[in-house]
Amino acid sequence: MTEVYSMDPLIIKTPYEMSYKHSYGKTSKFFTSLSAGKLMATRCDHCKFTFLPPRADCPYCLAETKWVEISGKGIVHTFSTLYFSGEKFLKDLPFQLVYVELEGVDTLFLTRLKIKDKNSTKIGMKIKMKISREPEWRSSDVWAEPED
Numbered sequence: 001m002t003e004v005y006s007m008d009p010l011i012i013k014t015p016y017e018m019s020y021k022h023s024y025g026k027t028s029k030f031f032t033s034l035s036a037g038k039l040m041a042t043r044c045d046h047c048k049f050t051f052l053p054p055r056a057d058c059p060y061c062l063a064e065t066k067w068v069e070i071s072g073k074g075i076v077h078t079f080s081t082l083y084f085s086g087e088k089f090l091k092d093l094p095f096q097l098v099y100v101e102l103e104g105v106d107t108l109f110l111t112r113l114k115i116k117d118k119n120s121t122k123i124g125m126k127i128k129m130k131i132s133r134e135p136e137w138r139s140s141d142v143w144a145e146p147e148d
């Protein structure tokens with residue numbers, strides 16, 4: 001049912017729902033491994049470079065990469081506090097997104113930081129990646145928390 005908020009300008013509120021079907025293709029193992037409690041990255045043996053988010057093929061030499069399990073320990077590279085988001089996370093506002101430097105990984109990984117005191121987030125702070133026990137097969141199945 002459409003609700004009318006204003007006539008000039010005309011502002012309405014109407015239900016909106018959509019289903020979205022897509023394939024993770026060659027990076028599917030990242031999500032299936034999360035469901036098994038493992039955090040996986042991809043590595044190019046030729047370039048000695050490890051990617052997370054995973055890359056099926058090395059962007060430098062184009063060789064196919066291999067999957068490697070990583071510890072999920074790392075540090076905050078940089079962070080931002082969000083005061084607006086997509087619909088799924090509106091209930092969680094404000095929250096923080098961080099780029100993390102993970103052990104054994106050569107790229108930065110963008111993820112959410114779940115922390116009680118948002119004012120205590122610092123660049124260089126030690127974090128540990130956490131994995132949801134109830135997978136939704138999305139990037140939000142993994143996040144960072146301060147290391148104890």
Ligand SMILES: [Zn+2]
Pocket residue numbers: 044045046047048058059060061062063
């Ligand atoms: Zn390579």
